[in-house]
């Protein structure tokens with residue numbers, strides 16, 4: 001079984017480092033703290049078999065494209081409109097929302113209840129003529 005760093009696991013599995021951590025917490029991936037050659041302890045992840053699909057990310061992959069995302073893992077606060085994505089020095093995905101807020105990362109919003117949508121994001125989207133949410 002091949003063991004790699006969280007960052008490498010993220011690249012090999014093509015999911016965000018936040019998703020790798022989410023899978024470790026949820027028991028979908030096995031991870032250990034190991035002491036590296038430099039004597040420092042760090043997390044290593046057991047790479048799963050070819051074709052592995054995470055329940056946590058299948059939801060994100062199978063979802064229709066939408067610019068509306070949660071900015072927190074707990075899916076609390078408001079669902080925001082992602083204006084742009086950049087990578088931090090830790091290679092995390094850093095979203096900039098239309099309203100000016102910066103998220104920790106992005107998490108799929110599978111439902112878009114109107115009361116959860118960020119009002120500022122909706123207003124900017126309207127001003128710029130961007131496709132806005134269409135709650136059923």
Ligand SMILES: [Zn+2]
Pocket residue numbers: 078079080081097098099100101118119120121
């Ligand atoms: Zn917003």
